[in-house]
Amino acid sequence: MDFELNEDQIAFSDMARAFAQKEMEPHAAKWDQEQIFPVDVLQKAGELGFCGLYSPEDVGGLGLGRLDSSIIFEQLAMGCTSTTAFITIHNMATWMIADFSNEETRQHWCPDLTAGQKLASYCLTEPNAGSDAASLKTTARKEGDSYVLNGSKIFISGAGATDVLVVMARTGEDGPKGISAFAIDAKAAGISYGRKEEKMGWNSQPTRLITFEDAKIPASCLMGNEGDGFKIAMMGLDGGRINIATCSIGTAQAALNHAIQYMGERKQFGRTLENFQALQFKIATMNTELVAARQMVRLAASKLDHKHADRSTYCAMAKRFATDVGFNVCDEALQIFGGYGYIKEYPLERYVRDSRVHRILEGTNEIMNVIIARRLLLKDAADIL
Amino acid sequence: MKILVAVKRVIDYNVKVRVKADKTNVDLANVKMAMNPFCEIAVEEAVRLKEKGVASEIIVISIGAKQCQEQIRTALALGADRGIHIETEGTPDSLSVAKLLAKVVAEEQPGLVILGKQAIDSDNNQTGQMLAALLDRPQATFASEVVVAADKVSVKREIDGGLQTIEVDLPAIITADLRLNEPRYASLPNIMKAKRKPLDVKTPEELGVVLSNNITLVSVEPPADRKAGIKVSSVAELVDKLKNEAKVLS
Numbered sequence: 096m097d098f099e100l101n102e103d104q105i106a107f108s109d110m111a112r113a114f115a116q117k118e119m120e121p122h123a124a125k126w127d128q129e130q131i132f133p134v135d136v137l138q139k140a141g142e143l144g145f146c147g148l149y150s151p152e153d154v155g156g157l158g159l160g161r162l163d164s165s166i167i168f169e170q171l172a173m174g175c176t177s178t179t180a181f182i183t184i185h186n187m188a189t190w191m192i193a194d195f196s197n198e199e200t201r202q203h204w205c206p207d208l209t210a211g212q213k214l215a216s217y218c219l220t221e222p223n224a225g226s227d228a229a230s231l232k233t234t235a236r237k238e239g240d241s242y243v244l245n246g247s248k249i250f251i252s253g254a255g256a257t258d259v260l261v262v263m264a265r266t267g268e269d270g271p272k273g274i275s276a277f278a279i280d281a282k283a284a285g286i287s288y289g290r291k292e293e294k295m296g297w298n299s300q301p302t303r304l305i306t307f308e309d310a311k312i313p314a315s316c317l318m319g320n321e322g323d324g325f326k327i328a329m330m331g332l333d334g335g336r337i338n339i340a341t342c343s344i345g346t347a348q349a350a351l352n353h354a355i356q357y358m359g360e361r362k363q364f365g366r367t368l369e370n371f372q373a374l375q376f377k378i379a380t381m382n383t384e385l386v387a388a389r390q391m392v393r394l395a396a397s398k399l400d401h402k403h404a405d406r407s408t409y410c411a412m413a414k415r416f417a418t419d420v421g422f423n424v425c426d427e428a429l430q431i432f433g434g435y436g437y438i439k440e441y442p443l444e445r446y447v448r449d450s451r452v453h454r455i456l457e458g459t460n461e462i463m464n465v466i467i468a469r470r471l472l473l474k475d476a477a478d479i480l
Numbered sequence: 481m482k483i484l485v486a487v488k489r490v491i492d493y494n495v496k497v498r499v500k501a502d503k504t505n506v507d508l509a510n511v512k513m514a515m516n517p518f519c520e521i522a523v524e525e526a527v528r529l530k531e532k533g534v535a536s537e538i539i540v541i542s543i544g545a546k547q548c549q550e551q552i553r554t555a556l557a558l559g560a561d562r563g564i565h566i567e568t569e570g571t572p573d574s575l576s577v578a579k580l581l582a583k584v585v586a587e588e589q590p591g592l593v594i595l596g597k598q599a600i601d602s603d604n605n606q607t608g609q610m611l612a613a614l615l616d617r618p619q620a621t622f623a624s625e626v627v628v629a630a631d632k633v634s635v636k637r638e639i640d641g642g643l644q645t646i647e648v649d650l651p652a653i654i655t656a657d658l659r660l661n662e663p664r665y666a667s668l669p670n671i672m673k674a675k676r677k678p679l680d681v682k683t684p685e686e687l688g689v690v691l692s693n694n695i696t697l698v699s700v701e702p703p704a705d706r707k708a709g710i711k712v713s714s715v716a717e718l719v720d721k722l723k724n725e726a727k728v729l730s
Contacts, residue, residue, distance in 0.1 A: 106553060106671045109514070114665055116494075144668030157668055167668075 098390075104166050111167045114143065115174025123175035126299035127445050130291070132256050133178060133299060134214075140182060141211010145171065148186055149334070150193045154205030161334055161396040165341045169389075172345025176449035177299040179345065183338035184252050188215035188261045191331045192278045195318040200278050204259050213258040216281070217335070218248040218305060219328050226462050228263075229271040229325055233307060235264035240314050242266075242277065244285070244307035250456070254303035255288040257281050261331070262307075263324045274324035277316040285310030296448030333399055333407050335457045336414035340392045343421025343453045347385050350428035350446045354378060357432055374431060381424045388417040405479060408470040415463035418453040425450050481591035481628075481650075483526045483535045485560065486581055487519035487542050489551045490601040499702045506601070506700060515551040518596025520558075522656040524663040525626055526594055527559035534628045535592070537561050541584060543577055544568055549679065556674035557666035563679040568691065571602075576684075576691040578610035583687040585615060590651065592633065597622050597655040608655035618648035622657040 100108065118136055126133055140146060148164040150156025159167075164186070171179040189208040192215070193201055207213035224231040233246025244264055251260075260279045267273035279286070289304030319327055355378060358368040368374050395413035398406040429436035429443040436443040454460045471479065491497060491506065492514040498507045515523075529535040540555040541564040542548040552563035566580050585593060598605035612619035620626075620635035624643065627634045628650070637644045638657045666674070684691055712718045722729045 102550065102553070103671065103675070105550070106557065106666075106674075107668060109554075110666055110668070110671065142667065143665055148668075157672070159668075 100166065104163060107163060107167050108170050110143070111145070111170035112173070114140070114145075115171045115179075119171065119174030119178060123178070123299070124439065124442060124445065126175065126178065127296075127449075128298070128439065130298045130301075132181075132253075132301055134256070136178065137182065137185075137214065138211045140171075141209070145182055146185055146211035147189055147193075147205075147209025150186070150190045150205060150209050154193050154201055155209035156189070156193060156205070160400040161337055162393055162400055165337055165392055165396045168338055168341045169345040169348070172342040173349040175299060176342055176346040176446065177297040180297060180339065180342045180449075180453075181252055181300040183342065184217055184335070185215050185257075187331050187335045187338060188217045188259070190334070191217075191261050191276070191318065191327060192259070195276065195323070195327050196278050197315060197317075199315055200318075204278060208259070214253055214256065215259045215261060216251050216253045216257040217331065218251050218254075218260050218262040220250050221247060222249045222304075226459055228328070229274065230269075231263060231265060231274065233262070233264040235266050235275060235277065237266065237314070238311075241311050242314060242316065244277075244279075244310040244312065246307050248305045248307075250292070250302055251305050252297075252300050252302055254281075254301060254305050255291070256301050260286075260305070261318070263328050264307075266321045266324075271325035272322050274328070275321045276318040276324035276327040277312065278318055279310075279312050279316050283310055283312055295451060296445070297452055329407070332457055333410045336410045336463075337392060337396045337399065339453050339457045340388075340395075340414045340417035340421075343418045343450050344385065344389050344392060346446050346450045347381075347388075347421040347424035347428075350425040350443060351378065351381050351385060353441070353443065354381075354428035354431040357435075368431070377427055377431065381427050384420045385424050388413075388420040392417045405470065408467055408479060411458070411463040411466040414457065415460045415467070418450070419460060422447070422450045422454060481535050482537045482539060482588060483529060484581075484585060484588060484590040484593045485519070485522050485526045485538060485540045485555065486577075486593070486595045486607070487523065487540055487551050487555055488516040488596070488599045488601075489513055489542060489544055489548045490516045490599050493517055493600055497702075499700050503699045503701055505697060513547065513550075515554050516596050516599045516601075518598060518600070518656055518658070519551075520554075520596075520663045521658070521660050522594040522596050522654075523555045523558050523560060524661045525623075525654075525656060526592075527664075528661065529592075529626070529628065530559065539564060539588060539590065541566065541581065543580055544571060552679060553671075553674050554666060556677045556679075557671040558664065559670070560677075562677055565679060565681045566687070567681055567683055572684075572691050573693070573695045574602075574604045574606035575610055575694065576689070577607050578614055579689045579692075580684060580687060581607070581611050582614040583689055585611070592628075592651065593653045595653070595655050597657050608653050612653040615653070617651055617653055619653045619655075620646055620648050621655040623654050624657050624659045626654060626660065 147156035148159050152158045193205045221231050235242040235244050258281050260281050262277045265273050266275040285308050287306045292302040361368045392413045395409040398409040425446040432443050492512040500507045526538045538560040540560040542552050543566045595608040622638045623635045624638045625636035631650050632647050634647045
């Protein structure tokens with residue numbers, strides 16, 4: 096077992112760090128305050144390969160593993176949490192289309208998606224189906240060579256600015272087995288978008304309600320078979336959870352770096368803050384927990400790469416732990432900054448606002464505990480080591 | 481035309497430099513290393529010349545410990561075609577580097593050699609000039625614009641008084657200044673492809689060069705800490721201090 100980055104991973108992360116420092120970090124505050132979705136930067140990211148990291152190579156992806164992807168996303172997240180989070184969602188949706196759609200649909204969407212020329216949204220949550228996703232009510236009714244969709248999806252990242260939607264809709268019975276997944280043209284007739292939600296963070300990406308009113312789509316949009324949708328959605332989310340956990344790690348590292356630097360500059364009671372043991376212990380704890388969280392995320396990513404039987408449990412544990420730790424580190428870093436941490440001249444308050452939602456989306460951290468506990472209470476199952 | 485680009489592995493420019501307690505050198509333990517920024521500009525210029533059809537092949541060379549191969553790989557990912565690593569212990573001085581490069585130039589016969597104007601660690605600003613002298617070839621240093629036309633190259637140079645344009649015969653040596661270009665990012669696919677590009681490893685012995693040791697590093701000291709400023713109470717006081725204390729106004 097080797098915990099060191101290999102030569103490729105070092106080269107990938109160096110490039111990602113340079114891109115984040117030059118193309119994202121200087122603009123992140125403006126994107127946040129003016130709610131700008133930086134499509135030009137997403138396209139630049141696409142040119143460099145960031146939009147199809149783990150999509151297969153035959154559709155323009157890089158075919159990298161989830162561990163490599165996590166190492167890359169972490170560096171990007173240090174530059175802008177919200178934009179990187181969108182890039183990860185785009186990667187997830189692109190991978191789902193590339194892995195589960197028929198050849199015609201793959202070739203129609205994926206080369207442009209992996210290149211960052213087109214963007215994708217993931218549509219699972221509904222106004223009345225959040226944590227209980229399997230209770231979703233959006234329907235897809237088969238009519239000849241088409242499906243007709245009715246219903247609505249809420250809190251959809253990128254909605255209104257993306258080109259393709261990965262939509263989970265009901266084609267059969269109640270519960271998870273009656274759900275199917277579709278890759279749908281975002282501009283198809285019958286699809287309408289609600290107003291842009293005013294959010295606490297994640298302001299560099301629009302979030303909207305999507306309504307389907309007799310939206311007729313070709314039957315070829317179906318991903319996998321009818322009834323596979325919930326399984327596909329959950330497979331996407333395993334990786335999605337690693338991605339979001341990674342965004343927390345990168346953001347927390349950026350926050351900690353700022354705090355450490357500030358402690359060397361800020362003087363109170365005649366000494367710089369780094370001389371106060373209470374604060375020394377604070378950053379020691381922050382860093383220790385952050386390193387633990389990072390290793391847990393990488394462990395889960397490795398489990399996913401190796402298709403480990405308990406990969407979903409590892410992804411849930413990593414998501415729960417890393418997003419909680421990440422948020423706490425950001426919050427503590429803000430505390431070290433005192434009043435300066437609370438004003439928008441410094442990025443600390445943005446780190447806190449942006450990382451807060453990571454504990455909610457891709458399955459709340461409470462749902463993560465449900466997943467973990469369900470596995471632990473399986474009768475006669477192997478230990479989780 | 482072949483272009484040879486020399487790159488140096490140095491401490492990353494983002495890193496806050498720390499001097500070792502015994503003042504023998506900068507502390508490089510656990511410090512992030514990268515390609516010298518001026519060398520990156522040199523690589524970018526070579527790649528642009530290849531994209532314009534001026535160059536047919538770009539060879540990138542680095543001299544030093546095995547880890548230099550990371551920087552060669554970076555250059556290969558940016559668009560160089562093959563690499564040469566001359567493995568040495570420690571960091572040879574400028575003259576040794578120039579001698580090694582001269583041997584490789586004799587073997588490869590590049591039409592242009594492009595180097596960074598200086599490395600951000602030792603700040604010598606010598607290697608390109610020494611190489612030109614050893615090879616008895618024309619040199620155009622501190623380049624901010626390079627235009628190759630037939631058997632000549634026109635170079636706009638950044639000099640103290642402004643810009644100077646000179647024309648030199650090929651083959652020639654060029655050293656890159658900051659404003660020559662803005663280097664691109666190596667794309668992830670190109671980083672992956674760089675691994676499959678050829679990289680030869682040579683030793684100074686194979687090239688018949690004995691590394692000289694003309695310079696001894698005596699002591700390294702950090703610059704003095706910046707002192708806290710003072711507040712002036714009026715514009716008049718400020719002007720007075722600028723005139724009489726700082727003597728920047730007369």
